[in-house]
Amino acid sequence: MSILIGDKPVGLCSDHAGYELKLLIEGYLEANGITFIDFGTHSTESCDYPDFAHPCASAVESGEIYPAIAICGTGNGIAMTLNKHQGIRAALCWDVELARLARAHNDANVLVLPGRFVEPDLAARIVETFFNTPFEGGRHQRRIDKIPV
Numbered sequence: 001m002s003i004l005i006g007d008k009p010v011g012l013c014s015d016h017a018g019y020e021l022k023l024l025i026e027g028y029l030e031a032n033g034i035t036f037i038d039f040g041t042h043s044t045e046s047c048d049y050p051d052f053a054h055p056c057a058s059a060v061e062s063g064e065i066y067p068a069i070a071i072c073g074t075g076n077g078i079a080m081t082l083n084k085h086q087g088i089r090a091a092l093c094w095d096v097e098l099a100r101l102a103r104a105h106n107d108a109n110v111l112v113l114p115g116r117f118v119e120p121d122l123a124a125r126i127v128e129t130f131f132n133t134p135f136e137g138g139r140h141q142r143r144i145d146k147i148p149v
């Protein structure tokens with residue numbers, strides 16, 4: 001796995017339903033020499049995804065980490081939470097093409113995975129695509145500039 005976007009640590013967060021996949025992704029990152037910060041959760045014990053998503057989102061906004069990967073069971077709850085932050089563009093991706101477009105068209109700064117709906121090999125390909133696809137800018141810059149409320 002390579003990484004073209006940024007030289008900061010990658011951030012990760014999940015709830016219990018995303019915990020196992022988060023560990024697998026951290027293994028991929030470690031194997032490829034990519035540093036990361038894990039904002040939790042740290043077990044499969046039932047928990048509430050906002051408790052981990054908000055600190056991770058704030059760290060993206062402050063510039064401490066970039067990009068981030070967030071995982072819950074469906075991806076929806078954690079994506080909803082992340083996208084409450086003005087500086088966050090979190091994209092729920094369950095295939096490689098969605099990940100490519102989330103970067104190319106939306107300049108997504110958080111990749112959200114549905115932990116109960118993607119197999120580990122596919123998740124790794126989604127992560128690699130997200131990391132290696134540059135933002136196209138142009139008309140897409142104009143559109144994302146209009147997202148904040």
Ligand code: RB5
Pocket residue numbers: 015017018072073074075076077078
């Ligand atoms: C946890 O059971 C589940 O509700 C959560 O991981 C997520 O899917 C919510 O959107």
